[in-house]
Amino acid sequence: MTELRYFDAHCHVQFPPYDEDRQELLASMREQGIGGLVVGVDESSSRKAVELVEGEELLWATAGLHPNSAQEYSGIEVYKKLAEHPKVVGIGECGLDNYRPENPETTEKHQREVFEAHVALAAETEKPLMIHARPRKGTMDAYQTLIDILLRAKREHGDRLSGNVHFFVGGVDEARALIDLDFTLSFTAVLTFTHDYDDVVRLAPLTHILSETDSPYVAPPPNRGSRNDPQAVVKVVEAMAGIRGEDVENVRVHILENARRLFRIPAAGP
Numbered sequence: 001m002t003e004l005r006y007f008d009a010h011c012h013v014q015f016p017p018y019d020e021d022r023q024e025l026l027a028s029m030r031e032q033g034i035g036g037l038v039v040g041v042d043e044s045s046s047r048k049a050v051e052l053v054e055g056e057e058l059l060w061a062t063a064g065l066h067p068n069s070a071q072e073y074s075g076i077e078v079y080k081k082l083a084e085h086p087k088v089v090g091i092g093e094c095g096l097d098n099y100r101p102e103n104p105e106t107t108e109k110h111q112r113e114v115f116e117a118h119v120a121l122a123a124e125t126e127k128p129l130m131i132h133a134r135p136r137k138g139t140m141d142a143y144q145t146l147i148d149i150l151l152r153a154k155r156e157h158g159d160r161l162s163g164n165v166h167f168f169v170g171g172v173d174e175a176r177a178l179i180d181l182d183f184t185l186s187f188t189a190v191l192t193f194t195h196d197y198d199d200v201v202r203l204a205p206l207t208h209i210l211s212e213t214d215s216p217y218v219a220p221p222p223n224r225g226s227r228n229d230p231q232a233v234v235k236v237v238e239a240m241a242g243i244r245g246e247d248v249e250n251v252r253v254h255i256l257e258n259a260r261r262l263f264r265i266p267a268a269g270p
Contacts, residue, residue, distance in 0.1 A: 002057050006237065006252065007259040008036030008230040009186045010093075010130065010166045010212035014048040017216045017227050025229055026056060034230050035059055036212075037263065039093050039130055039166075041066035043078050053087045060263065062090035062130045064118055067097040067111040076117045083125050089263040092130030093166070094118035096142045099134040112145070119153050122161060128262050129163030131183075133170075143174040150181050162262060167214055168200065175200045179208045184262055186210035189220035189232050191239040201243045206254045210262075211236045 018025060029035070035058025040046025046063035053059040063082035065073055082088055096111050122129045135142040146165070153161050165178055168185040175185060185204055191197060201209070211233050219228035220235045241251040259265055 002030055003033045004035045004058050004256065004265075005033030006035070006233050007211065007256050007265075008034065008213050008215070008233040009164060009210040009259060010039050011036055011215040011230045012039055012041070012045070013215060013230065014038055014040075014045055014052050015216060018229075025231075026059075029230055030056075030058065032231065032234075033058070034233060036230055036233070036259075037062055037090060037130070039090075040064055040082075041093050042069050042072060046079065046082055050082060050085050050088060060087050060089045060265065061085070062092050063088050064092035064094040064130065065114060066093050067095050067115065067132060068100060070111045070114045073110075073114045073117075076121050079118070080121055080125070083121065083127060088127070089265065090128050090130045090163075091118050091122040091125065092163075093132050094129065095132035096145055097132060097134045098136045098139075098142045108145075112149070116149060116153075119149065119161065122163065123153065123157035126160050129161075131163055131165045132167070133165060135170075140170055140174055143170045143178075147174065147177045147181075150178070150183070154181055164210055164262060166212060167218075169197065170200070172199055172203055175203055179204060182208075184208045184210050184258060186212040187236060187240060188212055188214050188218045189228065189236050189239070190218055191243065192220040192235055193224065198243050201240055206244075206246075206251070207258060209240065209255060210258055211240065211255050 038049040038061045040049045040063045049061040053061045063079045133142045133146045164184045213232045215228040241248040
């Protein structure tokens with residue numbers, strides 16, 4: 001059994017940018033003990049995520065519809081069916097995106113309806129949400145709406161509802177509210193080139209943080225602007241430890257345990 005050492009809580013290695021060297025990348029990840037979640041953003045990419053992880057010991061998948069594709073929504077049944085697969089351990093990527101108001105087909109009302117269907121499915125299947133929330137520039141509006149939805153849903157579903165807010169770019173107040181709901185926050189390699197989120201990284205309990213890359217996006221220096229991949233999760237963990245002033249190995253182990261607990265990942269190595 002391959003030892004799982006690092007967990008990338010959000011990547012898209014099923015996307016076309018990896019078509020030419022995907023197998024080489026996956027082999028390198030296995031050698032380093034880097035695993036994680038291959039995240040779907042619509043029906044096609046969710047199916048591809050499931051197909052990819054079936055033969056990978058350290059990879060699992062999520063299935064869902066990204067808010068920027070809310071106009072494609074034709075019902076939750078396709079994602080409910082995908083969620084039956086034993087390697088699908090989360091529902092999403094789903095959520096709210098107010099950053100791109102130029103798309104009239106993905107109105108806030110429509111996004112909210114689609115997201116609430118994903119929330120209900122997550123509670124029904126008891127598989128955690130993988131949440132995308134992006135506010136309008138200069139506001140925290142998407143996070144405020146998200147917190148309102150989750151507060152109501154938690155009252156209805158209790159501990160059956162859990163999840164992670166990926167690529168967290170909110171403030172301290174938003175972080176506290178989400179952590180109080182027992183949701184985790186995941187951070188990307190943005191931490192390697194800006195200090196905008198240091199206060200949140202320091203605030204969050206070690207039990208409520210995850211590392212991610214959002215590959216193929218957001219590569220750390222010196223590769224900014226190039227394709228990112230899950231191997232960068234090592235730099236994310238190092239950045240989080242540095243910001244918190246904690247031992248890197250301690251942070252790595254805690255993040256791995258958080259992922260295993262939230263996504264019910266079986267232990268593979270120490």
